Amino acid sequence: MDGNYLGIDVGSVSTNLVIINGEGRITAKLYRRTSGRPIQSMLEGMREIAEECGCPAIAGVGVTGSGRELAGVIVGADIIKNEITTHAVAAQSIVPGVRTILEIGGQDSKIIILKNGVVYDFAMNTVCAAGTGSFLDRQAARLGVPIEEFGEMALRSLSPVRIAGRCAVFAESDMIHKQQSGHSNEDIVNGLCEALVRNYLNNLAKGKEIREPVVFQGGVAANKGIAAAFEKALGMKVMIPEEHAVMGAFGAALYARQKIMNESSPKTKFNGFSVMKRDYGTKSFECNGCAGMCEIVELMMDGIVQARWGDRCGKWSSSVHYGHRTIS
Amino acid sequence: MKITFPHLGNTYICVKSILDDLGIEYVIPPFNNKKALELGARYAPEMMCLPLKINIGNYLQAYEMGADTILMAGGCGPCRFGYYSQLQRAILQDAGYDMEIITLEATRGVGDLIERIRRVIPRNAAMLSLPPILRRAVKIAKSTDEIEMLSFRTRAREKEPGSTDRVYKGFRQNALAVKGTKNMLRLIKDTESELNEIELDPGAYPLKVGIVGEIYTGIEHFASFEIQERLGRLGVEVDRKVTVSNWIIEHMIKKSLHLPRDMKFAEAARPWLGAMIGGHAQETVGNAVLYAQKGYDGVIQIFPFSCMPEIVAESLLPAVENEMGIPVLSLIIDEMTGEAGYMTRVEAFIDMLEQRREREGYEGGWQLSWN
Structure with a gap:
């Protein structure tokens, strides 16, 4: 079946968009910073990708990432999927037979173990953000190194420095200490990469059997230092797909494609690229209807309420219908 | 007073x-x-x-x-x-x-x-009225738990989303106004028939997930972010062995009267945990094994942060997971728990169970049981 499918991943740090064709190949991709403004960032992204490929006809839309609910309502998503599932399906499409997926994003990291082509086990960081993109961003800024050069710099290290990686806060103070005792930036950066990998393997991968092929993806996969530290710690080859930064969006697009293709009379809920011209705003309030006191979020388009969510009883979310069923 | x-x-x-x-x-x-x-x-x-x-x-x-x-x-x-x-x-x-x-x-x-x-x-x-009141109270405890289990079943299969929630939430609200054990038993009976009248989708084939873990977070909807209801709304049938009535009957009545207790869970847990170590750890491990034996698709363990018995159980569950071939997700809750990250894990876990079931059905060539 022909047609283009749009995948959108609204994450904490980056907002990514991918367009795939009917065969599931990526025809356009975009990676941009969320900068704490998920709606704006997504709409900007849609404008950019539409300009790049001339507003193609979209047969289906999938959204994922921590901002998936919000994004799903705005664009009119056919499917809203969590980021663990979309990352797994994307990696499987690029590396068939993949057994282990290491994923490090802006604020969370995951490990996904696959067996016989299905997700067998997974873990996601619960308490500590050490080793995720935003932590690396901060440390790069502290050292005055552009984040893009961080990985290259680690590879130039001559003698490794061991940095405490148990906790982001302690890693930072240990790093400052190492800096003050005169270690070179290259060695410190490399030490940091190794500490983060150690933290990741100890926290997330504990008790899990890591088997090849191993795929490393997420925004942090661009960091060659971390990739090298993984290879060293695991003693395995770690593959980094070219699309590593937009795998979530790619997976969401693949899900949208599958969903539409399985329908007997496929029709997308996509609101069209024109949504980027609209004015969106959100408002939140506490419901006092019962003792539950849920935090309700209200999404408005051009001043008209489009959707509400956050309630447990359905009082608010069912008062506006936006045609999809989610977990909340 | x-x-x-x-x-x-x-x-x-x-x-x-x-x-x-x-x-x-x-x-x-x-x-x-x-x-x-x-x-x-x-x-x-x-x-x-x-x-x-x-x-x-x-x-x-x-x-x-x-x-x-x-x-x-x-x-x-x-x-x-x-x-x-x-x-x-x-x-x-x-x-x-x-x-x-x-x-x-x-x-x-x-x-x-x-x-x-x-x-x-x-x-x-009148002290003489106490025994019949308590007898009815035990019946209330038992039948409210049965109603809850029934709601788990209907929620996962209902034709019109929200019908079970309407009946069940209404029941919890009405119970506040009803006075006395006799009237309460009547309300419970009415609710049971209302739940039984909910139109179910005959083609529904829900995933089955067993809830294990610490008793409070398992039973108390608020403490678990309503996980059982949410799973039900996603079309997943949940089951939980640890209930209030089970606690009253097994732990309070039978134990103090030295009656034989239902120790199936302890038997099932034995290869991994042969002794009672406090809390519900042995129940957690044992019930996870029993769920695996009954062909459930997965097990979710819930417990409050820093709960010692459940931490022990958590460290044993990966072995149960491997040896019994049943996926287990452990969720730890405290006042700092972020709901979004929690639900992302639950969603991904359910996706995983679905994929695994499809794949096993396809490779193992087993029949759909439509029960």
């Missing part, structure tokens, strides 16, 4: 009907909520487990409603719960709330327990 008691799932239904029958004045705190948790977290020690904090919140909200005496279960040995009431008494005192806690426990013998109960019962109450 105005009595109150902490919330634990549907326990209030059972307790309030007894109090009604005996003509004891009481207030029920609002259902567990954010405010209760905030209040509790403010006064309780940081490192105490979540149930204690919510309990304190319940007491303080009931205090605002005029309560001065708290009925609280106690006991000896299971876990930190054993000294909840002692600690809570001290916390309330430090915070300057003049409330008495009556701990219902027989650690100093049955005579002592009866003495404690008599402090609550008005002098003019």
Whole structure:
């Protein structure tokens, strides 16, 4: 079946968009910073990708990432999927037979173990953000190194420095200490990469059997230092797909494609690229209807309420219908 | 004297009907909520487990409603719960709330327990009426749990989304107004038929997930972010062996009367955990094994942060997972838990179970059972 499918991943740090064709190949991709403004960032992204490929006809839309609910309502998503599932399906499409997926994003990291082509086990960081993109961003800024050069710099290290990686806060103070005792930036950066990998393997991968092929993806996969530290710690080859930064969006697009293709009379809920011209705003309030006191979020388009969510009883979310069923 | 008691799932239904029958004045705190948790977290020690904090919140909200005496279960040995009431008494005192806690426990013998109960019962109450009231109360506890299990079944199969929630939430609300054990039993019966009347999708083939873990977070909807209801709305049928009535019948009645207890879980847990180590750890491991044997698709373990028995169980579950071939997801909850990350894991877990079922069905060539 022909047609283009749009995948959108609204994450904490980056907002990514991918367009795939009917065969599931990526025809356009975009990676941009969320900068704490998920709606704006997504709409900007849609404008950019539409300009790049001339507003193609979209047969289906999938959204994922921590901002998936919000994004799903705005664009009119056919499917809203969590980021663990979309990352797994994307990696499987690029590396068939993949057994282990290491994923490090802006604020969370995951490990996904696959067996016989299905997700067998997974873990996601619960308490500590050490080793995720935003932590690396901060440390790069502290050292005055552009984040893009961080990985290259680690590879130039001559003698490794061991940095405490148990906790982001302690890693930072240990790093400052190492800096003050005169270690070179290259060695410190490399030490940091190794500490983060150690933290990741100890926290997330504990008790899990890591088997090849191993795929490393997420925004942090661009960091060659971390990739090298993984290879060293695991003693395995770690593959980094070219699309590593937009795998979530790619997976969401693949899900949208599958969903539409399985329908007997496929029709997308996509609101069209024109949504980027609209004015969106959100408002939140506490419901006092019962003792539950849920935090309700209200999404408005051009001043008209489009959707509400956050309630447990359905009082608010069912008062506006936006045609999809989610977990909340 | 105005009595109150902490919330634990549907326990209030059972307790309030007894109090009604005996003509004891009481207030029920609002259902567990954010405010209760905030209040509790403010006064309780940081490192105490979540149930204690919510309990304190319940007491303080009931205090605002005029309560001065708290009925609280106690006991000896299971876990930190054993000294909840002692600690809570001290916390309330430090915070300057003049409330008495009556701990219902027989650690100093049955005579002592009866003495404690008599402090609550008005002098003019006919003591002879107590046995039939208690008999009906046990029946209430049992049948409310059965209704909840039935709601798990219908929610996952209902034709029109929300029908089960409507009946079940209505029941919880109506129970607040109904007085006495006899009327309560009638309400339960009506609710049961209402649930049975919900139109089910005959083609529904729900995933089956067993809930194991610490009792409070398993039973109390608020503490688990309503995981059982949410799974039901996603079309997943859940089951839970640890219930209030099970606790009353197995742990309180049978144990004190030295009757043979249902120890299937202990038998099932034996290869991994051969002894009772406190809390519900052995139940957690054992029930996970039993669910695997019954062909469930997955198991979700829930427990409050810092719960020692469940931490032990958590470290054993990967072995059960591997040897019994059943996926297990462990969820840890405290007042700092972020709901979004929690639900992302649950969603991904359900996706995983679905994919695994499809794949096994395809490769193993087994039949759909449509039960």
